[in-house]
Every structure is written in C-alpha cells, then in structure tokens.
Amino acid sequence: MTTAVIMAAAAATIFRVVPLACTGDRLAVAGGGVLRLADGATCAAVVPGRALGVAIADDRATPQALPPDARPAAEIPRSAYVLAPAAGGDADQTALVNVEIAVTVPPRTPPGDDIYVSTERSNWSPNEVRMDRVDARHFRLTLQVHRGASVAFRITRGSYGTLERDASRALPRAHVAAGEPNGRVEVDVAAWADID
Amino acid sequence: MRRRLALLVVAGCAAFPAAAAARTSATVDGGTIVFFSDTLALIARNGATIRLADGTRGEADAAYVDLKNDRIVLAGHAHIARGTAASSADAIALELGGERVDLLDAATGVTRTTRALGAGTAAEIDAQRFAFPDVDDRGAFIRSRHATIVAHANVRFTPASFPTSVGGVPVPTYLHTFATSAGFGATTLNGATFDQPYGLTGTPTSLTSVHARVEGNSGALALQEQLASGDDAYATAAVDAPLRGFSSGGVTAYRRLSPRYNVLLGAASTYGIRTGDATLSAAFGAAGGRLSYHVQSGGFSSFDASLRSPDFVLPGHATFRLSADTGFDAQRGAGLYPYALLPDGRRYGSVWRHGLDAFLASPIVPLPLGATLSLTLEGSRTWYAFPRHVDAVTASANASKRLSRSVSLFAGYTNAWNAQVFPNQEALFYAPPAVQQLAPDGTPYVGWNAYRGAAVSRYENFDVQVAPPNTSTSVRVSLRHTNDFYQFDGLGRPLWEIRGDVRFRPFPNVGLAFGRTYDFGWAGRRWTPGWSFAITP
Numbered sequence A: 001m002t003t004a005v006i007m008a009a010a011a012a013t014i015f016r017v018v019p020l021a022c023t024g025d026r027l028a029v030a031g032g033g034v035l036r037l038a039d040g041a042t043c044a045a046v047v048p049g050r051a052l053g054v055a056i057a058d059d060r061a062t063p064q065a066l067p068p069d070a071r072p073a074a075e076i077p078r079s080a081y082v083l084a085p086a087a088g089g090d091a092d093q094t095a096l097v098n099v100e101i102a103v104t105v106p107p108r109t110p111p112g113d114d115i116y117v118s119t120e121r122s123n124w125s126p127n128e129v130r131m132d133r134v135d136a137r138h139f140r141l142t143l144q145v146h147r148g149a150s151v152a153f154r155i156t157r158g159s160y161g162t163l164e165r166d167a168s169r170a171l172p173r174a175h176v177a178a179g180e181p182n183g184r185v186e187v188d189v190a191a192w193a194d195i196d
Numbered sequence B: 001m002r003r004r005l006a007l008l009v010v011a012g013c014a015a016f017p018a019a020a021a022a023r024t025s026a027t028v029d030g031g032t033i034v035f036f037s038d039t040l041a042l043i044a045r046n047g048a049t050i051r052l053a054d055g056t057r058g059e060a061d062a063a064y065v066d067l068k069n070d071r072i073v074l075a076g077h078a079h080i081a082r083g084t085a086a087s088s089a090d091a092i093a094l095e096l097g098g099e100r101v102d103l104l105d106a107a108t109g110v111t112r113t114t115r116a117l118g119a120g121t122a123a124e125i126d127a128q129r130f131a132f133p134d135v136d137d138r139g140a141f142i143r144s145r146h147a148t149i150v151a152h153a154n155v156r157f158t159p160a161s162f163p164t165s166v167g168g169v170p171v172p173t174y175l176h177t178f179a180t181s182a183g184f185g186a187t188t189l190n191g192a193t194f195d196q197p198y199g200l201t202g203t204p205t206s207l208t209s210v211h212a213r214v215e216g217n218s219g220a221l222a223l224q225e226q227l228a229s230g231d232d233a234y235a236t237a238a239v240d241a242p243l244r245g246f247s248s249g250g251v252t253a254y255r256r257l258s259p260r261y262n263v264l265l266g267a268a269s270t271y272g273i274r275t276g277d278a279t280l281s282a283a284f285g286a287a288g289g290r291l292s293y294h295v296q297s298g299g300f301s302s303f304d305a306s307l308r309s310p311d312f313v314l315p316g317h318a319t320f321r322l323s324a325d326t327g328f329d330a331q332r333g334a335g336l337y338p339y340a341l342l343p344d345g346r347r348y349g350s351v352w353r354h355g356l357d358a359f360l361a362s363p364i365v366p367l368p369l370g371a372t373l374s375l376t377l378e379g380s381r382t383w384y385a386f387p388r389h390v391d392a393v394t395a396s397a398n399a400s401k402r403l404s405r406s407v408s409l410f411a412g413y414t415n416a417w418n419a420q421v422f423p424n425q426e427a428l429f430y431a432p433p434a435v436q437q438l439a440p441d442g443t444p445y446v447g448w449n450a451y452r453g454a455a456v457s458r459y460e461n462f463d464v465q466v467a468p469p470n471t472s473t474s475v476r477v478s479l480r481h482t483n484d485f486y487q488f489d490g491l492g493r494p495l496w497e498i499r500g501d502v503r504f505r506p507f508p509n510v511g512l513a514f515g516r517t518y519d520f521g522w523a524g525r526r527w528t529p530g531w532s533f534a535i536t537p
Helices: A001-013 B002-015 B446-450
Strands: A013-017 A019-023 A026-029 A033-038 A052-057 A060-064 A080-084 A096-104 A115-117 A132-135 A139-145 A150-156 A173-176 A183-188 B025-034 B041-052 B057-060 B062-066 B073-082 B083-093 B099-106 B109-114 B121-123 B143-149 B156-158 B159-166 B169-172 B174-177 B194-203 B204-215 B218-229 B234-241 B248-256 B259-268 B273-286 B287-296 B299-309 B319-331 B350-363 B371-384 B389-402 B407-421 B454-466 B474-482 B496-507 B510-522 B523-529 B532-536
Touching: A026 B083, A052 B057, A096 A150, A096 A173, A132 B389, A132 B407, A132 B454, A173 A183, A183 B407, B025 B062, B025 B156, B041 B073, B041 B143, B057 B062, B057 B083, B073 B099, B174 B194, B204 B234, B204 B446
Parallel strands: A019 B073, A096 A183
Antiparallel strands: A013 A052, A019 A026, A026 A033, A033 A080, A052 A060, A096 A139, A115 A150, A132 A139, A150 A173, B025 B041, B025 B143, B041 B057, B041 B062, B057 B073, B062 B073, B073 B083, B083 B099, B099 B109, B109 B121, B143 B156, B143 B159, B156 B174, B159 B169, B194 B204, B204 B218, B218 B234, B234 B248, B248 B259, B259 B273, B273 B287, B287 B299, B299 B319, B319 B350, B350 B371, B371 B389, B389 B407, B407 B454, B454 B474, B474 B496, B496 B510, B510 B523, B510 B532
C-alpha cells in the first residue's frame, strides 16, 4: 500500500504549504484550508508552522519532502479541500524581493551631499543606507525585503537635522516600500529641514 | 553646577523613563523564536506559549504573531485557557487586543467564541485569520527564546542573538522598536561617525535608549529620551558623553499647529556654549515664511523673519526662487562683534539687517554621449544698519555619465565667494594681524595677511560608482580637490582627498557599510582619522 502511495505522489504535482495541524486523515494548512490525506499517508513528517511539500493526486494530499520547484499553495485545486480553500494571504515569505526606491531631491540640495534612506528597521538611524547617485538630483537604492513585507522609510542627508520636510516644512509621513516583486517607490523630496 | 544638574536630569530619565509606563500586550516563549524586522513576523516553534495581558494563555506546537496586524495563530495541538475556561483545537486564531477567538478543528470546521471562552458557535472559515507565513529561518533578524510585546510599539527579546551564516552575535536583551512616528527619528545628538542605538524601554509614544557612538577619534555614550505623538508632535532630550572632550546635551520639541504652521523649540549645550532656539514656520501655498529667534550664553541673540517665493518655472524648465529676510543681531553687556572693534564699539549692542537671496537652477540637461549636466547659481546680499554689507555668490556644475547599468561617473565643480564689505573702514576691520597665523606644524602662514574680508572656496570632485542593479552592493571612489582662500597646510580643507565607500550585504539579514578617506599629507596627516561604519538591518 505504501509503495502505491509513493508512486501516486511521485506522479502528482507538489505544492508548498505551511501546515497548521495534522490529525487523523486531515491536514490543516496556513490560510485555514483543510486537505484530506491520501490513503496510507501519515502525519509523521508534518511539523506545524514549518513548510513542507504536499503531493496532490485524486484530490488527496500526501506530505513529503519539499522540492525547490514546488508550486505555491495558492495553486492547489479547490476541489482538494474538504474545508474552505486556504486564503491567498499565506504568502511565501522565504524569498527576498528587490524594491527600488527612486528619489528626486529639490534644486537647492547641496550638490556634494549624499542622500540616505532611514527606516524603521534601524529605529530611524538618519544615515542608515546611503543611496546611489543617478545624476545631480536623482538617487536610487535597491532594498531587499521579504516578500509581503513593508518597510516605512524617510529620506535624509545623513543627519536628523537634514531630514526631509514636506512643502509646508512640516515632518512628512513615512513612505512605504512594499515587498512585491519588481516593486518601486518614487519619492519627490519637497524640502530639507535645514534649507528654507 | 549646570553639568551636574544635566546629569541628574539624565539619571532621572534613565531611572524613571516615560516609557516605563509601557503596558505589555503579550509575552511569547518558545524552544526557538525567530523575528523578521521587515514583516514584523514573530514565530515560535518547538513548543510555544503565549500569555496575554488579560490572563489568557495559549499553548501550541508553534505560534505566529503578526505584529503589523496584532494577529496570533496557534498551530498544532493548540490550547487556550483563561481562568477556569479552556478550549483546544488543531489551530486557534486570535488577536492581541480583540475579543474574537476562532478555533479550527480539521474534522469539523471552525467554532467562533470570545476570550471568555464560552460556548462557541459554528462559523465559516475566515481563512485570512489563519494565515501563517512561510519563512526561511536563516533570514531572521533576531533569534530568541522569550519575547515581550508592547503592541504598536516594540518587542523585547531575552536573550537575543543576531544570526549570520557564520554564527550569531548574542546580547542579554534587545528592544526592537517598530513605532513609526516621525518623532522617533528626532534627536538632539550631533552627527557621529558611528551611532548604534540600543533601546532600554519603550511605549507606542516614547522610547528611552542609549547610543554607542564614535565621534571623530573618541568613543561616546549617549542617553536619549523621545516622546512622540504621531507625526504631528514630539519632544526629545539627550546627553552625549564622549570619553574625551566635552559632553553635550539638548532638548527639542516640535508641534505641527495646522497644515500651514509648525513650531520648533530647542535648547542645547555644546562645548560649554548654551543655546536656545524657537522657530515658527508657515506655508502659504507654494510660498512660505519663517520667524526664528536664537539666544546663547554670553549674551548673543538674533532674530530673523524671512519670506520665500515659490519655485518659478522659467522657459526651458529652469527654476528660480527669491527669498528675503530681516532681523537683528544683539550682544548684551558688550559691543557686538565685529563692531566692538570700533572705538565706540559698545554703542552697537544690536544691529538690524535685511537681506535678499536669488537662486537659479537649470534642469537636468542631456549632453552628448549620454551624459547629463545640472547648473545652479545663487547670489545674496545682506545690508546692515551700519556701513557694512555681505555679498555671497555660489555657482555649481555637476555632470554625470552612465557607462553601463552598473558603472557611473560623476564630476562636479562648486565655487563659493563671499565678501564682508565695510566701506572706507577696511583698514580698521582688516588690520594686519598682530599675531602671525601658524599652521599646525608651526609654519607661518604669510598669505593670511592678505585677507581683506573676501574669501573663496573651490571644490572639484570626480566619482566612480559601481552599483550593480537589483543588488544592495555599491562601491564608490571619490577624488576631491579644493582650492580655497584662506587655506594653508592644515588650515581649512585638505587640498586633495580620495575616499572609498563600500556597501554590501554579507548576510541576508545584515548589511554593512564602510568608508575611509586618504588626505595626501595635509598637515602631515595621511588618513582622515577613523572609519565610517554602519550596520544596517
């Protein structure tokens, strides 16, 4: 019987899921869906909260080792679920995605000054990451963030006294870089705290 | 006396910080806890226990706390109890602050109840509440075994380790703040070569932290207290104690009064000089104005009222702006410098002035071979209620050329000229110096005698930047040359400098940046003291 299960699983498509629990012949996966296990499949390899592969054949799931090319859980056929399909929110956050921050500085910016990104990740260190210069008024930086994450940031010239200000010279709300593939945030700095 | 008082205030802040009122929302224990600073995902495994502020206690094989959305998922053999009431399920979803509790049984579906854990009712699966992220532990920012959470503010890990592929850096405890108020970036600390904050205590509206710093050649420790109210108001106080040199301290408070007005108040003590500042900024459409008052120990004070025009767009997309200001400088108890040089200098206790400034900027102009050029020109004159005026003209040109997707070249030139003009009284204000100006090595600077109030600085730079796209890696080498008057071996800016900056991510969760400058023997000095160094999450 076990050999038959393994052979069937080998022929099936494998999906990457995060299990919440495995009991009896049911496997609850992140996002709230519940799959029925294939005959002969067991919960032995299932660790709640730790990603694993499930092979789906005949709308039954067989837990197994996670191959690198496993498809996302969101692609599991709805018919495989015995309780509601999982939500799309159980995103794969193992991957780091690049988010480009593109900044335009005001004409009065001192031409030799470096431009920095200050984020919540460093408790708003004003010279956290130096941006790369594109030309006299344009800068860019590629931030690596986890897929699905969001990072709040502000622009500085390296110190708190040179933090960006909005058009009314007040502190602006933080910008947000969202962890989406090929994400891009454009920031137009209106003014600096130290330059009227 | 004042220093002792300042130290007393700081000690008081440290002993009884505003943040001490923080109310813990939850504690999490686990065989392992991993935390991701960008997603604010906290995952406990190998047996997880969560205790909430109202006495609710949850246990499971694993637990996920979504600190951005105040959401908790208990996964595998999940059990929740409050007082004598208890429930078990395959997975449980609840909130840090909310009452709702969803219990998922893989065989029967979802039962919905409250924190009181009374009889539940069958419900549709709210799938999003059971989302549990798929993470790679190797990318975690922090590993720990115990976490204390203050919702919307911070999480403390005890102990904490910052893992890398070659081992972890352990500390007994670490406070990670994720409150986003602009005030949490506010500081009265001066710039430093290196500044690593270490949070002590925090709430959604306050943070007390110590800063390990490198300031020039000296290490320093600073203590900072920050209070914030969203992005609209903050107050912050700090004391900085370098191992060598003068300690400094300051207090700053900011309040956005309306969409049009904001006010900034500050007081500081640096190198034994105490200062106080008050500034009211106003916006009128794209134009604006500012009132500011400055006072410092020794009796000096100044006042400014300024107005600025909007940026006018000229033909060809150049921009032009005018600003004007008026105000006074005053010196209590003695003559105001430089008028004190006059025989009747004590008459000039305060002197009014007014000024005009014009600024012109070109657009980014495309040049042949894919290069670009940007030009700026600024001129200003300040008139004083005394036969004196100050003129300044600054011009800059900056070109860039992208050689490939990764490699760019930059060249810049800035010329700044300014002149202090005392009509018919130059001999009085710029008399030959009685004491010869000496360079740091004792060499006489004969050229200093030529100074008659006019100074010029010229700055040229040539940079090569290598920044491969879609990576965090960047290398920059800058060659800088200055040619100023007045400038002499060791006096003023170095003639030639070459600087290198490198930024890279050796590990998925840690970035590093280094910088170093070579001075080509300026006053016998080769290297600019110290490195610039930063650790980025």
